[in-house]
Amino acid sequence: MQGMKFVCEIDMTNAAFEDPEELIRILKEQIIKKLEGSNTGNRLKDSNGNFVGQWAFHFTKENSHD
Secondary structure, three states, X not given: OEEEXXXXXXXXXXXXXXXXXXXXXXXXXXXXXXXXXXXXXXXXXXXXXXXEEEEEEEEEEOOOOO
């Protein structure tokens, strides 16, 4: 059986994250882009244009214990 994980890593140590809404803005932007069919990749930018993270789907093979 195959499993799937969604992994997201964001470095929140820069000035853009002084605004608590910055994380929500980044995630919302990515969701909207995907819903619109955009293939912009998985790199995340803050409001200052800095790359701050990435996301990915990971497919895993799960062991069956049947």
